[in-house]
Amino acid sequence: MGFDAILVFDFGGQYCHLIGRRIRENNVYSEIVSHDTTLNEIENYKQKFNIKGLILSGGPQSVYDRGAPKLDPAILGISLPVLGLCYGHQLLAHLAGGVVKPSCKKEFGVTIATIDRAVGVLEGLANQEKVWMSHGDTVFSLPPDFEILAHTEHTPIAAFRHKQKPIYGLQWHPEVIHTVNGMKMLQNFLFSVCKCKPNWTMEDFIERATAEVRQQIGNKKAIIALSGGIDSSAATAITAKAIGKNLTAVFVDHGFMREGEPEFVQKTFQKFPINFTAVNARARFMERLRGVIDPESKRKIIGEEFIRVFEEVARETGAEFLVQGTIYPDRIESGFRKFSDKIKTHHNVAGLPTKMEFKGVVEPLRDLYKDEVRQVAKKLGLPPQIVLRQPFPGPGLAVRIIGEVTKEKVDIERKADKIVTDEIEKSGLKDNLWQYFAVLTDSKSTGVKGDARAYGYTVAIRAVESREAMTASFAKIPHEVLEKISTRITNEIPQVTRVVYDVTHKPPATIEWE
Ligand code: XMP
Numbered sequence: 001m002g003f004d005a006i007l008v009f010d011f012g013g014q015y016c017h018l019i020g021r022r023i024r025e026n027n028v029y030s031e032i033v034s035h036d037t038t039l040n041e042i043e044n045y046k047q048k049f050n051i052k053g054l055i056l057s058g059g060p061q062s063v064y065d066r067g068a069p070k071l072d073p074a075i076l077g078i079s080l081p082v083l084g085l086c087y088g089h090q091l092l093a094h095l096a097g098g099v100v101k102p103s104c105k106k107e108f109g110v111t112i113a114t115i116d117r118a119v120g121v122l123e124g125l126a127n128q129e130k131v132w133m134s135h136g137d138t139v140f141s142l143p144p145d146f147e148i149l150a151h152t153e154h155t156p157i158a159a160f161r162h163k164q165k166p167i168y169g170l171q172w173h174p175e176v177i178h179t180v181n182g183m184k185m186l187q188n189f190l191f192s193v194c195k196c197k198p199n200w201t202m203e204d205f206i207e208r209a210t211a212e213v214r215q216q217i218g219n220k221k222a223i224i225a226l227s228g229g230i231d232s233s234a235a236t237a238i239t240a241k242a243i244g245k246n247l248t249a250v251f252v253d254h255g256f257m258r259e260g261e262p263e264f265v266q267k268t269f270q271k272f273p274i275n276f277t278a279v280n281a282r283a284r285f286m287e288r289l290r291g292v293i294d295p296e297s298k299r300k301i302i303g304e305e306f307i308r309v310f311e312e313v314a315r316e317t318g319a320e321f322l323v324q325g326t327i328y329p330d331r332i333e334s335g336f337r338k339f340s341d342k343i344k345t346h347h348n349v350a351g352l353p354t355k356m357e358f359k360g361v362v363e364p365l366r367d368l369y370k371d372e373v374r375q376v377a378k379k380l381g382l383p384p385q386i387v388l389r390q391p392f393p394g395p396g397l398a399v400r401i402i403g404e405v406t407k408e409k410v411d412i413e414r415k416a417d418k419i420v421t422d423e424i425e426k427s428g429l430k431d432n433l434w435q436y437f438a439v440l441t442d443s444k445s446t447g448v449k450g451d452a453r454a455y456g457y458t459v460a461i462r463a464v465e466s467r468e469a470m471t472a473s474f475a476k477i478p479h480e481v482l483e484k485i486s487t488r489i490t491n492e493i494p495q496v497t498r499v500v501y502d503v504t505h506k507p508p509a510t511i512e513w514e
Contacts, residue, residue: 004196005029005049011069011087013058019175027198035069053081053194056088062137063094081166081193089169098142105154107133117149121168121188130180131172202375209364213242223248223319225310228265231325234373237380238364239323240272248275248317252309255282256396259418281309289405295514299345302395320359327365390435399514403442413440416459419488427481434466439513447497456497472506
Protein backbone atom coordinates (compact mmCIF):
# COMPACT_ATOMS: atom_id res chain seq x y z
CA MET A 1 0.00 0.00 0.00
CA GLY A 2 1.22 3.50 -0.68
CA PHE A 3 0.99 4.91 2.82
CA ASP A 4 3.85 6.95 4.23
CA ALA A 5 4.96 5.32 7.47
CA ILE A 6 7.18 5.59 10.53
CA LEU A 7 8.66 2.53 12.24
CA VAL A 8 8.73 2.80 16.04
CA PHE A 9 11.47 0.62 17.55
CA ASP A 10 10.26 -0.82 20.83
CA PHE A 11 12.87 -0.71 23.60
CA GLY A 12 10.32 -1.76 26.21
CA GLY A 13 9.11 1.68 27.27
CA GLN A 14 5.65 2.04 28.71
CA TYR A 15 4.77 4.79 26.22
CA CYS A 16 5.80 2.88 23.09
CA HIS A 17 2.23 2.29 21.90
CA LEU A 18 1.40 5.89 22.68
CA ILE A 19 4.09 7.03 20.23
CA GLY A 20 2.47 4.85 17.56
CA ARG A 21 -0.96 6.30 18.34
CA ARG A 22 0.21 9.91 18.26
CA ILE A 23 1.72 9.43 14.82
CA ARG A 24 -1.49 7.92 13.50
CA GLU A 25 -3.47 10.81 14.98
CA ASN A 26 -1.52 12.90 12.48
CA ASN A 27 -2.73 10.67 9.64
CA VAL A 28 0.65 9.04 9.18
CA TYR A 29 0.83 5.27 9.47
CA SER A 30 3.08 3.86 12.19
CA GLU A 31 4.13 0.37 13.04
CA ILE A 32 5.74 -0.78 16.30
CA VAL A 33 8.66 -3.12 15.61
CA SER A 34 11.03 -4.97 17.86
CA HIS A 35 14.25 -3.13 18.76
CA ASP A 36 16.31 -5.88 17.09
CA THR A 37 14.64 -5.46 13.69
CA THR A 38 17.29 -5.94 11.02
CA LEU A 39 18.09 -3.99 7.88
CA ASN A 40 16.61 -6.82 5.84
CA GLU A 41 13.37 -6.62 7.75
CA ILE A 42 13.20 -2.89 7.14
CA GLU A 43 13.59 -3.64 3.43
CA ASN A 44 10.60 -5.99 3.72
CA TYR A 45 8.52 -3.27 5.36
CA LYS A 46 9.40 -1.03 2.44
CA GLN A 47 7.51 -3.40 0.13
CA LYS A 48 4.31 -2.57 2.04
CA PHE A 49 4.75 1.06 3.11
CA ASN A 50 6.85 4.09 2.24
CA ILE A 51 9.07 4.10 5.31
CA LYS A 52 9.96 7.75 5.88
CA GLY A 53 11.60 7.66 9.32
CA LEU A 54 12.39 5.74 12.48
CA ILE A 55 11.63 6.51 16.13
CA LEU A 56 13.50 4.78 18.94
CA SER A 57 11.25 4.48 22.01
CA GLY A 58 12.11 4.85 25.66
CA GLY A 59 12.91 1.84 27.81
CA PRO A 60 13.48 0.89 31.43
CA GLN A 61 17.18 0.04 31.15
CA SER A 62 20.48 1.83 31.06
CA VAL A 63 22.54 1.54 27.86
CA TYR A 64 25.30 0.06 30.02
CA ASP A 65 23.14 -2.67 31.57
CA ARG A 66 24.03 -6.22 30.67
CA GLY A 67 21.56 -7.37 28.04
CA ALA A 68 20.28 -3.84 27.47
CA PRO A 69 18.39 -3.74 24.15
CA LYS A 70 20.55 -2.52 21.29
CA LEU A 71 19.97 -1.23 17.79
CA ASP A 72 21.83 -2.60 14.79
CA PRO A 73 24.20 0.37 14.12
CA ALA A 74 23.97 -0.35 10.37
CA ILE A 75 20.41 0.97 10.52
CA LEU A 76 21.78 4.45 11.20
CA GLY A 77 23.65 4.26 7.89
CA ILE A 78 20.58 3.97 5.65
CA SER A 79 19.93 7.70 5.60
CA LEU A 80 16.40 7.52 7.02
CA PRO A 81 15.62 10.23 9.59
CA VAL A 82 15.85 8.93 13.17
CA LEU A 83 14.37 10.35 16.38
CA GLY A 84 15.48 8.83 19.70
CA LEU A 85 13.28 9.42 22.74
CA CYS A 86 14.57 8.97 26.32
CA TYR A 87 16.37 5.59 26.17
CA GLY A 88 16.44 6.03 22.38
CA HIS A 89 18.11 9.43 22.85
CA GLN A 90 20.73 7.91 25.15
CA LEU A 91 21.29 4.97 22.84
CA LEU A 92 21.94 7.25 19.85
CA ALA A 93 24.44 9.22 21.92
CA HIS A 94 26.08 6.03 23.14
CA LEU A 95 26.34 4.53 19.63
CA ALA A 96 27.90 7.77 18.36
CA GLY A 97 30.60 7.59 21.05
CA GLY A 98 29.10 10.13 23.46
CA VAL A 99 29.12 9.86 27.26
CA VAL A 100 25.97 8.61 29.01
CA LYS A 101 26.04 8.37 32.80
CA PRO A 102 23.66 8.20 35.73
CA SER A 103 22.74 11.76 36.62
CA CYS A 104 23.31 13.04 40.13
CA LYS A 105 19.70 14.17 40.18
CA LYS A 106 17.05 12.11 38.41
CA GLU A 107 14.28 13.95 36.62
CA PHE A 108 10.71 12.65 36.84
CA GLY A 109 7.64 14.58 35.80
CA VAL A 110 7.17 18.00 34.29
CA THR A 111 10.49 19.81 33.81
CA ILE A 112 11.35 23.11 32.18
CA ALA A 113 13.63 22.69 29.18
CA THR A 114 15.56 25.61 27.76
CA ILE A 115 15.56 25.43 23.98
CA ASP A 116 19.00 26.54 22.81
CA ARG A 117 18.33 26.14 19.09
CA ALA A 118 14.72 25.98 17.86
CA VAL A 119 15.47 24.04 14.70
CA GLY A 120 14.38 20.75 13.14
CA VAL A 121 12.21 18.83 15.60
CA LEU A 122 12.20 21.87 17.88
CA GLU A 123 11.29 24.40 15.16
CA GLY A 124 8.85 27.07 16.31
CA LEU A 125 9.19 26.35 20.03
CA ALA A 126 9.61 28.95 22.75
CA ASN A 127 12.78 29.51 24.74
CA GLN A 128 11.32 27.64 27.72
CA GLU A 129 9.14 24.55 27.25
CA LYS A 130 7.33 22.29 29.73
CA VAL A 131 8.40 18.72 28.99
CA TRP A 132 7.74 15.34 30.63
CA MET A 133 10.89 13.64 31.91
CA SER A 134 11.40 10.19 33.37
CA HIS A 135 15.05 9.17 33.37
CA GLY A 136 17.96 8.10 35.52
CA ASP A 137 20.77 8.29 32.93
CA THR A 138 21.77 11.45 31.10
CA VAL A 139 23.84 12.30 28.03
CA PHE A 140 26.84 14.35 29.17
CA SER A 141 28.83 14.76 25.97
CA LEU A 142 28.65 14.13 22.24
CA PRO A 143 31.21 13.96 19.41
CA PRO A 144 31.79 17.22 17.48
CA ASP A 145 29.51 16.27 14.59
CA PHE A 146 26.53 16.71 16.92
CA GLU A 147 25.04 19.91 18.30
CA ILE A 148 23.07 20.53 21.48
CA LEU A 149 19.53 21.83 20.95
CA ALA A 150 18.21 22.01 24.55
CA HIS A 151 19.19 21.59 28.20
CA THR A 152 17.52 21.55 31.62
CA GLU A 153 18.78 22.37 35.10
CA HIS A 154 20.18 18.86 35.62
CA THR A 155 20.55 17.62 32.04
CA PRO A 156 23.22 19.37 29.96
CA ILE A 157 22.15 17.63 26.72
CA ALA A 158 18.37 17.28 26.76
CA ALA A 159 18.03 17.47 22.97
CA PHE A 160 20.55 17.12 20.15
CA ARG A 161 20.92 16.64 16.44
CA HIS A 162 23.56 15.48 14.05
CA LYS A 163 25.00 18.38 12.09
CA GLN A 164 24.66 16.73 8.67
CA LYS A 165 22.31 13.77 9.05
CA PRO A 166 18.63 13.89 10.08
CA ILE A 167 19.31 12.27 13.47
CA TYR A 168 17.65 13.75 16.56
CA GLY A 169 17.48 12.88 20.25
CA LEU A 170 15.06 14.14 22.91
CA GLN A 171 15.56 13.17 26.54
CA TRP A 172 11.89 13.90 27.28
CA HIS A 173 8.69 12.23 26.10
CA PRO A 174 6.90 14.31 23.43
CA GLU A 175 4.20 11.60 23.17
CA VAL A 176 2.93 12.28 26.71
CA ILE A 177 0.34 15.06 27.03
CA HIS A 178 2.27 16.70 29.86
CA THR A 179 4.86 17.76 27.29
CA VAL A 180 2.80 20.77 26.36
CA ASN A 181 4.10 21.11 22.79
CA GLY A 182 4.89 17.43 22.34
CA MET A 183 2.55 17.05 19.38
CA LYS A 184 4.23 19.99 17.65
CA MET A 185 7.63 18.27 18.11
CA LEU A 186 6.30 15.02 16.62
CA GLN A 187 4.69 16.94 13.77
CA ASN A 188 7.99 18.68 13.07
CA PHE A 189 9.63 15.28 12.84
CA LEU A 190 6.89 13.78 10.66
CA PHE A 191 6.31 16.62 8.25
CA SER A 192 9.47 18.78 8.21
CA VAL A 193 12.19 16.23 8.85
CA CYS A 194 10.66 13.06 7.30
CA LYS A 195 8.46 14.87 4.73
CA CYS A 196 5.56 12.50 5.38
CA LYS A 197 2.26 12.95 3.58
CA PRO A 198 -0.75 12.70 5.92
CA ASN A 199 -2.47 10.03 3.84
CA TRP A 200 -3.45 7.56 6.59
CA THR A 201 -7.19 8.35 6.72
CA MET A 202 -9.92 5.80 7.20
CA GLU A 203 -11.53 6.70 3.86
CA ASP A 204 -8.24 5.99 2.12
CA PHE A 205 -7.78 2.89 4.20
CA ILE A 206 -11.20 1.49 3.22
CA GLU A 207 -10.54 2.12 -0.48
CA ARG A 208 -7.16 0.46 -0.44
CA ALA A 209 -8.10 -2.41 1.87
CA THR A 210 -11.12 -3.20 -0.31
CA ALA A 211 -8.96 -3.25 -3.42
CA GLU A 212 -6.43 -5.46 -1.67
CA VAL A 213 -9.08 -7.96 -0.51
CA ARG A 214 -10.54 -8.04 -4.01
CA GLN A 215 -7.15 -8.69 -5.47
CA GLN A 216 -6.31 -11.39 -2.92
CA ILE A 217 -9.57 -13.34 -3.24
CA GLY A 218 -10.34 -12.61 -6.90
CA ASN A 219 -13.53 -14.36 -7.97
CA LYS A 220 -13.09 -17.18 -5.44
CA LYS A 221 -15.23 -17.76 -2.37
CA ALA A 222 -14.42 -16.75 1.21
CA ILE A 223 -15.86 -17.40 4.63
CA ILE A 224 -15.77 -15.53 7.92
CA ALA A 225 -16.81 -16.44 11.47
CA LEU A 226 -19.01 -13.48 12.40
CA SER A 227 -19.60 -13.08 16.12
CA GLY A 228 -21.32 -9.70 16.03
CA GLY A 229 -18.35 -8.14 17.85
CA ILE A 230 -16.78 -5.03 16.38
CA ASP A 231 -13.77 -6.73 14.75
CA SER A 232 -15.48 -9.57 12.92
CA SER A 233 -18.34 -7.20 11.97
CA ALA A 234 -15.98 -4.62 10.45
CA ALA A 235 -14.01 -7.36 8.64
CA THR A 236 -17.28 -8.71 7.25
CA ALA A 237 -18.38 -5.26 6.09
CA ILE A 238 -15.13 -4.54 4.28
CA THR A 239 -15.01 -7.96 2.64
CA ALA A 240 -18.66 -7.57 1.62
CA LYS A 241 -17.70 -4.37 -0.17
CA ALA A 242 -14.87 -6.19 -1.93
CA ILE A 243 -16.45 -9.49 -3.00
CA GLY A 244 -20.18 -9.32 -2.13
CA LYS A 245 -22.00 -12.64 -2.46
CA ASN A 246 -18.78 -14.60 -2.67
CA LEU A 247 -18.50 -14.08 1.08
CA THR A 248 -20.35 -16.32 3.50
CA ALA A 249 -20.57 -15.01 7.06
CA VAL A 250 -21.19 -17.75 9.59
CA PHE A 251 -22.78 -16.86 12.89
CA VAL A 252 -22.42 -19.77 15.32
CA ASP A 253 -25.09 -19.51 18.00
CA HIS A 254 -23.64 -21.52 20.87
CA GLY A 255 -26.54 -20.59 23.12
CA PHE A 256 -24.51 -18.34 25.42
CA MET A 257 -25.33 -15.07 23.69
CA ARG A 258 -26.89 -12.07 25.37
CA GLU A 259 -30.60 -11.53 24.98
CA GLY A 260 -31.66 -10.71 21.42
CA GLU A 261 -28.09 -11.05 20.10
CA PRO A 262 -28.58 -13.70 17.39
CA GLU A 263 -31.59 -11.84 15.97
CA PHE A 264 -29.75 -8.52 16.13
CA VAL A 265 -26.70 -9.79 14.25
CA GLN A 266 -28.85 -11.42 11.59
CA LYS A 267 -30.89 -8.24 11.10
CA THR A 268 -27.79 -6.02 10.95
CA PHE A 269 -26.14 -8.04 8.22
CA GLN A 270 -29.26 -8.51 6.14
CA LYS A 271 -28.55 -5.25 4.36
CA PHE A 272 -25.07 -6.36 3.33
CA PRO A 273 -24.81 -8.16 -0.02
CA ILE A 274 -23.40 -11.40 1.43
CA ASN A 275 -24.52 -14.91 2.27
CA PHE A 276 -25.37 -15.07 5.94
CA THR A 277 -25.63 -18.41 7.70
CA ALA A 278 -26.77 -18.66 11.30
CA VAL A 279 -26.13 -22.05 12.85
CA ASN A 280 -28.17 -23.00 15.86
CA ALA A 281 -25.69 -25.20 17.70
CA ARG A 282 -27.12 -24.66 21.18
CA ALA A 283 -27.90 -28.30 21.89
CA ARG A 284 -24.47 -29.62 20.96
CA PHE A 285 -22.64 -27.01 23.06
CA MET A 286 -24.84 -27.74 26.06
CA GLU A 287 -24.30 -31.43 25.63
CA ARG A 288 -20.53 -31.08 25.57
CA LEU A 289 -20.53 -28.88 28.68
CA ARG A 290 -22.59 -31.27 30.77
CA GLY A 291 -20.90 -31.84 34.14
CA VAL A 292 -17.95 -29.53 33.31
CA ILE A 293 -17.01 -27.20 36.17
CA ASP A 294 -13.41 -26.19 35.55
CA PRO A 295 -13.26 -22.77 33.82
CA GLU A 296 -10.34 -23.62 31.56
CA SER A 297 -12.01 -26.88 30.45
CA LYS A 298 -15.16 -24.93 29.64
CA ARG A 299 -13.22 -22.45 27.54
CA LYS A 300 -11.36 -25.21 25.73
CA ILE A 301 -14.50 -27.21 24.96
CA ILE A 302 -16.37 -24.18 23.67
CA GLY A 303 -13.39 -23.11 21.53
CA GLU A 304 -13.05 -26.59 20.00
CA GLU A 305 -16.74 -27.07 19.36
CA PHE A 306 -16.91 -23.65 17.76
CA ILE A 307 -14.19 -24.60 15.31
CA ARG A 308 -15.89 -27.89 14.54
CA VAL A 309 -19.22 -26.21 13.72
CA PHE A 310 -17.48 -23.56 11.67
CA GLU A 311 -15.49 -26.12 9.71
CA GLU A 312 -18.61 -28.08 8.86
CA VAL A 313 -20.19 -25.01 7.30
CA ALA A 314 -16.94 -23.95 5.64
CA ARG A 315 -16.70 -27.29 3.85
CA GLU A 316 -20.19 -26.92 2.44
CA THR A 317 -19.52 -23.45 1.05
CA GLY A 318 -16.48 -24.43 -0.97
CA ALA A 319 -14.66 -21.35 0.33
CA GLU A 320 -10.97 -21.16 -0.54
CA PHE A 321 -10.22 -18.15 1.66
CA LEU A 322 -10.70 -17.55 5.37
CA VAL A 323 -11.34 -13.95 6.42
CA GLN A 324 -10.40 -13.02 9.98
CA GLY A 325 -10.97 -9.90 12.07
CA THR A 326 -7.43 -9.86 13.49
CA ILE A 327 -6.48 -6.32 14.52
CA TYR A 328 -3.14 -4.68 15.15
CA PRO A 329 -2.91 -5.22 18.94
CA ASP A 330 -3.67 -8.94 18.39
CA ARG A 331 -0.62 -9.15 16.15
CA ILE A 332 1.60 -7.20 18.51
CA GLU A 333 0.56 -9.26 21.51
CA SER A 334 1.12 -12.58 19.81
CA GLY A 335 4.37 -11.33 18.33
CA PHE A 336 7.36 -9.89 20.10
CA ARG A 337 5.48 -8.42 23.07
CA LYS A 338 4.46 -11.77 24.45
CA PHE A 339 2.74 -11.97 27.81
CA SER A 340 4.81 -14.34 29.83
CA ASP A 341 2.13 -15.98 31.89
CA LYS A 342 -1.09 -17.37 30.52
CA ILE A 343 -3.93 -16.29 32.78
CA LYS A 344 -6.79 -17.79 30.80
CA THR A 345 -7.35 -19.25 27.38
CA HIS A 346 -9.08 -16.61 25.31
CA HIS A 347 -11.35 -17.94 22.67
CA ASN A 348 -11.43 -15.32 20.01
CA VAL A 349 -12.90 -15.81 16.59
CA ALA A 350 -10.33 -13.35 15.26
CA GLY A 351 -7.65 -15.89 16.05
CA LEU A 352 -9.64 -18.86 14.84
CA PRO A 353 -7.29 -21.75 14.33
CA THR A 354 -8.49 -24.21 11.79
CA LYS A 355 -7.33 -27.56 10.55
CA MET A 356 -8.91 -26.87 7.20
CA GLU A 357 -6.79 -26.17 4.21
CA PHE A 358 -7.49 -22.69 2.96
CA LYS A 359 -5.71 -21.19 0.02
CA GLY A 360 -5.22 -18.04 2.01
CA VAL A 361 -6.09 -16.14 5.15
CA VAL A 362 -7.31 -12.58 4.63
CA GLU A 363 -6.99 -10.08 7.49
CA PRO A 364 -8.24 -6.71 6.24
CA LEU A 365 -7.97 -5.01 9.66
CA ARG A 366 -4.54 -6.31 10.61
CA ASP A 367 -2.99 -2.84 10.74
CA LEU A 368 -5.71 -1.05 12.71
CA TYR A 369 -6.08 -0.10 16.36
CA LYS A 370 -9.48 -0.63 17.96
CA ASP A 371 -10.68 2.93 17.60
CA GLU A 372 -9.64 2.93 13.95
CA VAL A 373 -11.71 -0.24 13.49
CA ARG A 374 -14.65 1.64 15.03
CA GLN A 375 -14.20 4.47 12.53
CA VAL A 376 -14.11 1.99 9.66
CA ALA A 377 -17.20 0.18 10.97
CA LYS A 378 -19.07 3.46 11.22
CA LYS A 379 -18.08 4.56 7.73
CA LEU A 380 -19.20 1.20 6.34
CA GLY A 381 -22.67 1.71 7.77
CA LEU A 382 -22.64 -0.54 10.82
CA PRO A 383 -25.08 0.62 13.53
CA PRO A 384 -23.94 2.28 16.79
CA GLN A 385 -24.87 -0.85 18.76
CA ILE A 386 -22.00 -2.61 16.96
CA VAL A 387 -19.63 0.33 16.61
CA LEU A 388 -19.75 1.20 20.31
CA ARG A 389 -20.41 -2.16 21.89
CA GLN A 390 -18.60 -3.40 24.94
CA PRO A 391 -16.29 -6.40 24.54
CA PHE A 392 -17.94 -9.77 24.97
CA PRO A 393 -15.96 -12.97 25.53
CA GLY A 394 -16.04 -15.61 22.79
CA PRO A 395 -17.43 -18.30 25.15
CA GLY A 396 -20.19 -15.85 26.08
CA LEU A 397 -22.34 -16.17 29.15
CA ALA A 398 -20.90 -19.64 29.82
CA VAL A 399 -17.87 -18.02 31.50
CA ARG A 400 -20.17 -15.78 33.53
CA ILE A 401 -21.87 -18.79 35.10
CA ILE A 402 -19.69 -20.23 37.81
CA GLY A 403 -19.73 -24.02 37.94
CA GLU A 404 -21.71 -26.28 35.65
CA VAL A 405 -23.64 -24.59 32.84
CA THR A 406 -27.29 -25.66 32.69
CA LYS A 407 -30.24 -24.36 30.69
CA GLU A 408 -31.82 -22.93 33.86
CA LYS A 409 -28.64 -21.09 34.81
CA VAL A 410 -28.17 -19.67 31.30
CA ASP A 411 -31.73 -18.31 31.44
CA ILE A 412 -31.13 -16.70 34.85
CA GLU A 413 -27.79 -15.24 33.79
CA ARG A 414 -29.23 -13.88 30.54
CA LYS A 415 -32.09 -12.15 32.35
CA ALA A 416 -29.78 -10.70 35.02
CA ASP A 417 -27.36 -9.49 32.36
CA LYS A 418 -30.16 -7.75 30.48
CA ILE A 419 -31.25 -5.95 33.65
CA VAL A 420 -27.69 -4.76 34.39
CA THR A 421 -27.28 -3.59 30.81
CA ASP A 422 -30.65 -1.80 30.69
CA GLU A 423 -30.17 0.02 33.98
CA ILE A 424 -26.59 1.09 33.33
CA GLU A 425 -27.60 2.38 29.92
CA LYS A 426 -30.61 4.23 31.36
CA SER A 427 -28.42 5.82 34.04
CA GLY A 428 -26.15 7.46 31.44
CA LEU A 429 -23.03 5.82 32.93
CA LYS A 430 -22.34 3.66 29.91
CA ASP A 431 -19.84 5.90 28.12
CA ASN A 432 -17.37 5.83 31.01
CA LEU A 433 -17.45 2.09 31.46
CA TRP A 434 -15.41 -0.52 29.67
CA GLN A 435 -17.78 -3.35 30.55
CA TYR A 436 -20.81 -4.00 32.75
CA PHE A 437 -22.52 -7.34 33.20
CA ALA A 438 -23.93 -9.91 35.61
CA VAL A 439 -22.26 -13.05 36.89
CA LEU A 440 -24.26 -16.00 38.19
CA THR A 441 -22.22 -17.32 41.11
CA ASP A 442 -22.45 -20.84 42.47
CA SER A 443 -23.20 -19.55 45.97
CA LYS A 444 -26.69 -20.04 47.21
CA SER A 445 -28.02 -18.08 50.14
CA THR A 446 -31.10 -17.72 52.25
CA GLY A 447 -33.59 -14.99 51.55
CA VAL A 448 -37.17 -14.13 52.26
CA LYS A 449 -39.65 -13.62 49.48
CA GLY A 450 -43.37 -13.02 50.12
CA ASP A 451 -42.99 -13.85 53.84
CA ALA A 452 -41.54 -17.23 53.05
CA ARG A 453 -38.03 -18.53 53.29
CA ALA A 454 -36.32 -18.68 49.92
CA TYR A 455 -33.01 -20.35 49.18
CA GLY A 456 -31.65 -19.08 45.90
CA TYR A 457 -28.78 -17.94 43.72
CA THR A 458 -26.43 -15.02 44.32
CA VAL A 459 -25.85 -12.74 41.33
CA ALA A 460 -22.76 -10.52 41.21
CA ILE A 461 -22.68 -7.27 39.28
CA ARG A 462 -19.39 -6.43 37.59
CA ALA A 463 -18.72 -2.97 36.10
CA VAL A 464 -15.23 -1.79 35.27
CA GLU A 465 -13.36 1.16 33.83
CA SER A 466 -10.40 0.36 31.64
CA ARG A 467 -8.49 1.57 28.59
CA GLU A 468 -7.39 -1.71 27.07
CA ALA A 469 -8.43 -4.46 29.53
CA MET A 470 -4.88 -5.23 30.70
CA THR A 471 -5.74 -3.43 33.91
CA ALA A 472 -9.15 -2.28 35.14
CA SER A 473 -10.75 -0.56 38.12
CA PHE A 474 -14.14 -1.45 39.51
CA ALA A 475 -16.53 1.38 38.67
CA LYS A 476 -17.91 3.57 41.44
CA ILE A 477 -21.53 3.08 40.39
CA PRO A 478 -23.92 5.26 42.43
CA HIS A 479 -25.78 3.29 45.09
CA GLU A 480 -29.17 4.26 43.66
CA VAL A 481 -28.30 2.56 40.37
CA LEU A 482 -27.07 -0.55 42.17
CA GLU A 483 -30.24 -0.54 44.24
CA LYS A 484 -32.40 -0.39 41.14
CA ILE A 485 -30.50 -3.28 39.54
CA SER A 486 -30.66 -5.34 42.73
CA THR A 487 -34.39 -4.75 43.20
CA ARG A 488 -35.17 -5.63 39.63
CA ILE A 489 -33.07 -8.78 39.64
CA THR A 490 -34.60 -10.16 42.85
CA ASN A 491 -38.12 -9.15 41.77
CA GLU A 492 -37.96 -10.37 38.22
CA ILE A 493 -35.90 -13.53 38.64
CA PRO A 494 -37.52 -15.77 41.26
CA GLN A 495 -34.48 -18.04 41.63
CA VAL A 496 -32.23 -15.16 42.82
CA THR A 497 -32.27 -14.12 46.50
CA ARG A 498 -29.15 -12.00 46.73
CA VAL A 499 -27.21 -9.48 44.61
CA VAL A 500 -23.64 -8.36 45.37
CA TYR A 501 -21.31 -5.82 43.77
CA ASP A 502 -17.79 -6.84 42.77
CA VAL A 503 -15.33 -4.25 44.17
CA THR A 504 -12.09 -5.80 42.90
CA HIS A 505 -9.65 -4.17 40.53
CA LYS A 506 -7.69 -6.01 37.84
CA PRO A 507 -5.16 -7.04 39.01
CA PRO A 508 -5.56 -8.94 41.26
CA ALA A 509 -8.90 -10.08 39.78
CA THR A 510 -9.54 -10.50 36.06
CA ILE A 511 -12.51 -8.75 34.46
CA GLU A 512 -14.45 -11.94 33.74
CA TRP A 513 -14.93 -14.29 36.66
CA GLU A 514 -13.79 -17.37 34.72
P1 XMP B 1 -10.04 -10.83 31.56
O1 XMP B 1 -11.19 -11.58 32.15
O2 XMP B 1 -8.91 -11.71 31.14
O3 XMP B 1 -10.60 -10.19 30.23
O4 XMP B 1 -9.59 -9.70 32.45
C1 XMP B 1 -9.97 -9.18 29.51
C2 XMP B 1 -10.89 -8.77 28.37
O5 XMP B 1 -11.03 -9.84 27.43
C3 XMP B 1 -12.40 -10.23 27.31
N1 XMP B 1 -12.38 -11.69 27.18
C4 XMP B 1 -12.43 -12.34 26.01
N2 XMP B 1 -12.52 -11.88 24.74
N3 XMP B 1 -12.51 -14.10 23.95
C5 XMP B 1 -12.59 -12.76 23.71
O6 XMP B 1 -12.68 -12.37 22.54
C6 XMP B 1 -12.41 -14.62 25.20
O7 XMP B 1 -12.35 -15.84 25.39
C7 XMP B 1 -12.37 -13.70 26.27
N4 XMP B 1 -12.27 -13.85 27.63
C8 XMP B 1 -12.27 -12.59 28.16
C9 XMP B 1 -13.06 -9.75 28.58
O8 XMP B 1 -14.46 -9.60 28.39
C10 XMP B 1 -12.31 -8.46 28.83
O9 XMP B 1 -12.79 -7.43 28.02
